[in-house]
Amino acid sequence: MIMTLPNKIYISSANVDMRKSIDGLVSIVEGSFNCSSTDDALFVFHNRYCDKIKMLYWNTEGFCLLYKRIEKGRFRFPTKIDSPVYTITEEELLWLLHGLKIEDIRHYKKVVSEQ
Numbered sequence: 001m002i003m004t005l006p007n008k009i010y011i012s013s014a015n016v017d018m019r020k021s022i023d024g025l026v027s028i029v030e031g032s033f034n035c036s037s038t039d040d041a042l043f044v045f046h047n048r049y050c051d052k053i054k055m056l057y058w059n060t061e062g063f064c065l066l067y068k069r070i071e072k073g074r075f076r077f078p079t080k081i082d083s084p085v086y087t088i089t090e091e092e093l094l095w096l097l098h099g100l101k102i103e104d105i106r107h108y109k110k111v112v113s114e115q
Contacts, residue, residue, distance in 0.1 A: 006041045007040045007041065008040065009089070009090065010033065010035070010085045011043075011045075011046075011078070011086050012043070012046065013083065014032070015048040016028065016045040018052050018054065021065065022056065025045060025054065026063070029043050032085070033084055033085040037058060037063075038058040039058070042056070043055065044088075044096075046075060050074040050076070051073070051074045052069045068097065076100060077096070077102075078103050
């Protein structure tokens, strides 16, 4: 199965009980995030220790739930979030999944040539 990422990627700012399955995570998405769980979006949740994540998305036929547990270390979720949900890019998701801290990564400024 080849997965194309949805248009939007949201991460939860709150810790989530990793015993929750699809229905429990859907209730968080629709209740706390004020989003529709069947939107073209990927929802990322983490536990208190940030060593486990679950990702939920709708693929037009049903829900898909992905789970990742890191054996040493932890995922580096942003800490300065003031809302229940935070939007990230596909690139930032890949950084997060590889243990990088999104807040510390800076892009070079684009250089525009003058003609």
